[in-house]
Amino acid sequence: MNELKTENLSCKRGENIVLNNINFSIKSGETLVVKGRNGSGKTTLLRILSNFITSYEGKVLFNDVGISDDNLYNSKFNLIGQKNSLKENLSIKKNLELWDILFNEALNHAKLLEHNNLYHLINKDVSSLSDGQKKCISLHRLNYNKCDMWFLDEPFVFLDEVNTNLLIEKINQFNENMGTVILTSNINLPKKFHKEINI
Amino acid sequence: MSNLIKRDLLLSFYSSANFFFTVSFFILILMLIPFAFGTQTEQLKVLFRGVVWIALALSIIITVDRIYNADYEDGNLDIIMQKNKTIEYLIISKYITHWFIYCLPLLVILPVLSFLFYLDYLETVQIFINLFIGSFGMVFIANFVSALTLGARRTIFLKAIIMIPLFVPFIIFGSDAGSWPILLALSMLSFVISIYVTAYGLRLYGE
Amino acid sequence: MYIKIKNNHIEFIKSANPYLIFATIFAFVIGLYYSLFQSPPDYIQGDSMRIMYIHVPSAWFALMTYSILAGSCVLWFITRNPLFNVVARSIAQVGMVFTLMSLITGSIWGKPTWGVWWVWDARLTSMLILFFLYIAYIFLWQAISNKELASKISAALAIIGFINIPIIKFSVDWWNTLHQPASISKLSTPSIDTSMLIPLFIMTIACFLFLVTVSLIRFRLVLIENKMLRTSN
Numbered sequence: 339m340n341e342l343k344t345e346n347l348s349c350k351r352g353e354n355i356v357l358n359n360i361n362f363s364i365k366s367g368e369t370l371v372v373k374g375r376n377g378s379g380k381t382t383l384l385r386i387l388s389n390f391i392t393s394y395e396g397k398v399l400f401n402d403v404g405i406s407d408d409n410l411y412n413s414k415f416n417l418i419g420q421k422n423s424l425k426e427n428l429s430i431k432k433n434l435e436l437w438d439i440l441f442n443e444a445l446n447h448a449k450l451l452e453h454n455n456l457y458h459l460i461n462k463d464v465s466s467l468s469d470g471q472k473k474c475i476s477l478h479r480l481n482y483n484k485c486d487m488w489f490l491d492e493p494f495v496f497l498d499e500v501n502t503n504l505l506i507e508k509i510n511q512f513n514e515n516m517g518t519v520i521l522t523s524n525i526n527l528p529k530k531f532h533k534e535i536n537i
Numbered sequence: 538m539s540n541l542i543k544r545d546l547l548l549s550f551y552s553s554a555n556f557f558f559t560v561s562f563f564i565l566i567l568m569l570i571p572f573a574f575g576t577q578t579e580q581l582k583v584l585f586r587g588v589v590w591i592a593l594a595l596s597i598i599i600t601v602d603r604i605y606n607a608d609y610e611d612g613n614l615d616i617i618m619q620k621n622k623t624i625e626y627l628i629i630s631k632y633i634t635h636w637f638i639y640c641l642p643l644l645v646i647l648p649v650l651s652f653l654f655y656l657d658y659l660e661t662v663q664i665f666i667n668l669f670i671g672s673f674g675m676v677f678i679a680n681f682v683s684a685l686t687l688g689a690r691r692t693i694f695l696k697a698i699i700m701i702p703l704f705v706p707f708i709i710f711g712s713d714a715g716s717w718p719i720l721l722a723l724s725m726l727s728f729v730i731s732i733y734v735t736a737y738g739l740r741l742y743g744e
Numbered sequence: 745m746y747i748k749i750k751n752n753h754i755e756f757i758k759s760a761n762p763y764l765i766f767a768t769i770f771a772f773v774i775g776l777y778y779s780l781f782q783s784p785p786d787y788i789q790g791d792s793m794r795i796m797y798i799h800v801p802s803a804w805f806a807l808m809t810y811s812i813l814a815g816s817c818v819l820w821f822i823t824r825n826p827l828f829n830v831v832a833r834s835i836a837q838v839g840m841v842f843t844l845m846s847l848i849t850g851s852i853w854g855k856p857t858w859g860v861w862w863v864w865d866a867r868l869t870s871m872l873i874l875f876f877l878y879i880a881y882i883f884l885w886q887a888i889s890n891k892e893l894a895s896k897i898s899a900a901l902a903i904i905g906f907i908n909i910p911i912i913k914f915s916v917d918w919w920n921t922l923h924q925p926a927s928i929s930k931l932s933t934p935s936i937d938t939s940m941l942i943p944l945f946i947m948t949i950a951c952f953l954f955l956v957t958v959s960l961i962r963f964r965l966v967l968i969e970n971k972m973l974r975t976s977n
Binding site: 385440 | 543548551552607610611616618619620622743744
C-alpha cells in the first residue's frame with residue numbers, strides 16, 4: 339500500500355507564487371483530480387511530483403520518504419505531460435519504434451491501438467492526424483513500464499466521447515490493480531473520481 | 538546509455554541527416570577555396586590546412602540546433618530525463634551520436650580531399666590527428682551552448698556569436714601541425730566544463 | 745523579492761544624477777583641454793599620439809567592466825541576490841561602448857603611427873572577442889523569453905566568456921611567436937612622461953565618471969523594467 343502526500347507545498351516561479359500550501363494525500367487504488375483555472379499551477383504541481391522542479395517549500399512524501407531523497411522514486415511513476423512527445427515528421431510506427439527503444443520494452447502495439455481505432459493509421463505521418471488522435475497515441479505511453487503511479491496532465495483534452503470513456507475505463511482498471519492516478523483537468527469530467535482538490 | 542545512442546542514431550537516420558549531406562557540405566566549402574583564391578598548388582596546400590577547420594566549425598555551428606532542441610520542444614526530453622536519473626549518461630550519449638553523425642563523415646572524407654589539394658601522406662596524417670582531437674572539443678562546446686540556449690528559438694546567429702570565440706583556440710592550435718598535445722588539453726578542458734554546464738542547462742529547462 | 749535597494753536609495757541615485765552628468769562633462773572638458781593643448785606632442789608620432797588619451801582609458805574600462813560583469817554574475821550565482829544581476833545588466837552596454845571606442849580609436853591611432861589600421865596580435869584580437877562577448881550577453885537577454893531563465897543563462901555564458909579571454913590571449917600570443925616574431929616589438933608602448941600622465945589621469949577619471957553615470961541611469965531603467973515584468977505577470 340503506497341501513499342503519496344504533500345505537506346504545505348508552496349512553489350514560487352520567479353516572483354509569482356504559483357502554489358500556496360497544497361495539502362493532499364492519496365493512497366494506492368485512488369485517483370485524485372486536480373482542478374483549477376488556467377495558469378493556477380496544475381502543471382507545476384505535476385512537475386514537482388515528477389521530480390523536475392526541485393525548489394519548493396514544504397514536503398512531498400512517498401511512503402514517508404521525501405521524493406528527492408528516494409532513489410527509486412523515478413521508476414515508480416509515468417508522467418504524461420501536455421506535450422505529445424511525438425515527432426511530427428515521422429509516422430506513428432516509427433514513433434512507437436523510438437519509444438520502444440527509449441522505454442526498453444517492445445509492446446504489442448497492434449492489440450493496443452485497435453482499442454482506439456488507430457491501428458489502420460499506423461503508417462501515416464503524425465502531422466496528418468487530428469489533435470485527438472495525437473493525444474490517444476500520447477496516452478498510449480501508459481502501457482509501457484508497469485509502475486505504481488500515473489501523473490496525467492489534462493488527459494481528456496481533445497478526446498471525443500468514445501476515447502474519453504476508454505480512458506476512464508483504463509484509469510478504473512489501473513485503480514483496481516492498486517495503481518494511483520493524479521490527473522489535472524480544468525473542465526468537469528463525466529465521472530466522479532475518488533478525490534478532488536482545487537488549486 | 539546504449540538505448541539512447543541507438544535512439545538518436547535511428548532518429549537522425551529517419552530525419553534524413555546522413556552521411557551524404559554532411560560530406561557534401563564539407564566538400565563544397567572546401568571547393569570554394571580554388572574558386573576564391575586561385576589554383577596555384579602551393580597556395581592551395583597552405584589554405585587547405587586552415588579552411589578545413591573553418592569548414593568543420595561551420596558544420597558544427599549549423600547543427601547546434603539539432604542536439605537537444607527537438608526533444609525539448611516535443612516533450613521527449615522529459616521522458617529521457619526521467620528514465621535516466623544520472624543525466625551524465627544522456628549527455629555523453631549525445632556527444633557520441635553528435636560526433637558520429639556530424640564529424641566522423643568529415644574525418645572519413647578528409648584523406649581523399651587532402652590528396653585533391655596536393656598534400657602528401659605525412660601532412661594528411663598530421664591534419665587528420667589534429668582534426669580528430671579538436672573535433673571532440675568543438676562538439677563538447679556545441680553541446681553545452683545548445684543545452685544552455687534551449688529556450689532561445691531561431692537564434693542561430695546569436696549561437697554562432699557565442700560559439701565562434703570558444704572555437705578560436707581550437708582553430709589556432711589546430712591549423713598548426715605539431716600542437717596536438719595542446720589540442721588534447723583543450724578538448725579535455727572543454728569536456729569537463731561542458732559536462733557540468735550541459736547538466737546545469739538541462740536541469741534548468743526541465744523546470 | 746529580497747533586493748536590497750530601497751526606494752530612498754533610488755531617490756538618492758536619481759537626485760545625484762545631474763551632479764554626475766555635470767561632473768562627467770566637466771572632467772571630459774578638462775581632460776580634453778589637457779590632452780589637446782597642454783600636453784606636448786610626441787617626438788616621433790606628433791599630434792596623432794593624442795588619441796591615446798581616449799584609447800587607453802577606454803581599453804582599461806572595457807576590460808574592467810567585463811571583469812565586474814563576470815564577477816557580478818559569479819556573486820549572483822553564489823548569493824542569488826537579484827541586485828548583482830541588475831548591476832551586470834546595467835554595465836553591459838557601457839562596456840560594449842568602451843570596447844568599440846577602444847577598437848576604433850586604436851585603429852585611428854595605428855594608421856599614422858605604425859602604418860596599419862589593424863594587426864592580428866593577442867591584445868587586439870582579445871579586444872575584438874571581448875566586443876562579441878558583450879554582444880552575446882546583451883542579446884541573449886532579449887532572446888530568451890523567460891527572464892528568470894535568461895538571467896541564469898547569460899550569467900553562465902558571461903563567466904565562460906571571462907574564462908575564455910585569457911585562453912584566447914595565450915593562444916594568439918603563442919601563435920604570433922611562431923609566425924610573426926617581428927611584430928611584437930612594434931606594439932610596445934613607449935614610456936610615459938609626467939606631462940603626459942596628467943591628461944591620461946584626468947581622462948581616466950572622466951571615463952570612470954562616464955561609466956558610473958550611464959550605469960546608474962541604466963540601473964534605474966533595469967529596475968523599472970523588472971518591475972514592469974513583475975506586475976505584468
